[in-house]
Amino acid sequence: MKLVRYGQSGREKPGIVDEDGAIRDLSAHVTDIAGHALTAEGLAAIAAIPTASLPVVTDPGRYGPCVSGTGKFICVGLNYADHAAETGSAIPEEPILFMKATSAITGPNDNVIIPRRSKRTDWEVELGVVIGDEARYVSEADALDHVAGYCLINDVSEREFQAERGGQWTKGKSADSFGPIGPWMVTRDEIVDPQALKMWLSVDGVMRQNGSTKTMIFGVAFLVHYISQFMSLQPGDIISTGTPPGVGLGMKPPVFLLAGQTIRLGIEGLGEQSQLTVDAA
Structure with missing residues (x-):
């Protein structure tokens, strides 16, 4: 999977890149690409979501840092x-x-x-x-x-x-x-x-x-x-x-x-x- 964060600085939304290179909105399933979402359990839960069922982001605009909540x-x-x-x-x-x-x-x-x-x-x-x-x-x-x-x-x-x-x-x-x-x-x-x-x-x-x-x-x-x-x-x-x-x-x-x-x-x-x-x- 390719996981992304897109949008205005400080207000980024989580997304996933589909097979055609389009960004799909993950915000109904995870709050951010951070914390528990990055664990093996969290990634497995994201992988189980049918990507085609997620909304296409037609204009993602800016790419944000790809992960959030970095402590070190x-x-x-x-x-x-x-x-x-x-x-x-x-x-x-x-x-x-x-x-x-x-x-x-x-x-x-x-x-x-x-x-x-x-x-x-x-x-x-x-x-x-x-x-x-x-x-x-x-x-x-x-x-x-x-x-x-x-x-x-x-x-x-x-x-x-x-x-x-x-x-x-x-x-x-x-x-x-x-x-x-x-x-x-x-x-x-x-x-x-x-x-x-x-x-x-x-x-x-x-x-x-x-x-x-x-x-x-x-x-x-x-x-x-x-x-x-x-x-x-x-x-x-x-x-x-x-x-x-x-x-x-x-x-x-x-x-x-x-x-x-x-x-x-x-x-x-x-x-x-x-x-x-x-x-x-």
Whole structure:
């Protein structure tokens, strides 16, 4: 299933994408794509609804973030061997974890806002993992049972804030609009192998990232297992699993975003995003 949230910011409705690509309204059955709806039981209940019986949304307008009620937005740094190489960093012995503020979450096609005094805003196409059933001290073998599905994420970053303002990565990752997610969440059963997905990102039509989740250092199952040893993972929590090479920071010389540019990105089977960059007011 492809589950979506559509409509005006803060007033999104839940929906499902049918076989013809049309959005069907789920609001008579679930209040949101959040909480219990993301558990195995909740997803089974949605799957049992005859999609053809649901109202067609003729004009969905804006796509919102594909899940709601996210309590934790957990990111993994330097998780692609080829990306670590382009930044001159050593391969991590354990996953590098940091948090992105949930207030950074936006819709997949909403504007990316370049923060005040920013000179080094950067792009990162990433595979997002959405938690379904609570995960606490889970084994790697059982980890994927706790995943509701996957989504596309642009882990927008401000490199100076990230690396030169006291060493706190969260500062460079959490500005408003720095977490576009969607356009939809694809349930786990539809992604045969999350470690074999092509991914790409372009800026103003110039291809910048062209990689695959196969070069992840730590795979999805291991990450869910690993993170659950340090904190419980709840329905709607998101894990952003790292980016392949081609970020602006890794270019020689480095290239960063300016207002008025268009970012496009996609992951095989998970759809595409398109964002216009604008300066903060």
